[in-house]
Amino acid sequence: MRIAHTLIMAAGRGSRMMPLTNEIPKAMAKFRDTTLIANSIEKLKNNSQNIHITEGADLAKHVIEQDVSSIFNTEGKGNAWWIFNTLIKNLDEPILVLTCDNVIELDMDRIYKDYISLNSPACLVVPVQPVEGLEGDYIFHDQNRVTELNRHKPSTMYCSGIQLLNPAKVNQYCDPAEDFYSVWSQLISKHQFYCSNVYPNKWFTVDTMAQLEFINNNEH
Secondary structure, eight states: OOOOEEEEEOOOOOGGGTTHHHHSOGGGSEETTEEHHHHHHHHHTTTOSEEEEEEOGGGHHHHHTTTOSEEEEOTTSOTTHHHHHSGGGGOOSOEEEEETTEEEEOOHHHHHHHHHHTTOOSEEEEEEOOOTTOOOOEEEEETTEEEEEESSSOOSOEEEEEEEEOHHHHHHHSOOOSSHHHHHHHHHHTTOEEEOSOOOSEEEEOOSHHHHHHHHHSOO
C-alpha cells in the first residue's frame, strides 16, 4: 500500500445547501443509504491505512463511528490550516487530500506512480474535465507543472478538490497559510505544484441541494 494516509476535509458548513445544513453539517448529508463522508471513508479504507478528518464539533461523533485514525478540529480555521498546525506537518510522504463532497472512484496505484514519475512534487492535483454547472479552478500547465489557476478563463481541465501532497515539503516551500489558494500560489512560484496525467474513473461533487438530489437519484 503506497499511499498510507488520506485526509478528508469536512469542516465546511455548506451554506449553499441551507436549510439542510442549518441542522446538520454538509458532510452528514444523506447519500443513498449512508452519508457523504461515510461513503468516502468506506471507499478509501481499501486503499489507505490511515484516514484523517478535519471537522467542526458537530461531526466528531459521526466520524468516530466510522473508525478513522484521527480527527482535527479546524472549526473557524481555513481549509489549509491543518498542514501547518497539526502533527501531519511532519509527514514526509504523500497524503491523499480530498473534500467530503467528492463522490469518486480513484485508481490510487496509477496516481501514485504518476506522482513518482513527476519527481514527487510538494503537491500534485488530480484534474477533471469541466462539468457544466460545477464550479472549479481551471488549470494551465507546462508539461504538468502548473503555471496558473483561473476561475474565469477556461481550459480543458480544472481542479477536482483531490490532491496528493507532501506536508513536510509544503512546509519547506511555503509560509504558513490558512487557505489552499495561498498555498497553491506559493507552490506555483516555487515550481512545486503539478497536475496529474491520471483522471478519476468517476467523479462528482455535491455543492447544492439540486446536486445532492441528482447524485441520490442517478448512478454515476
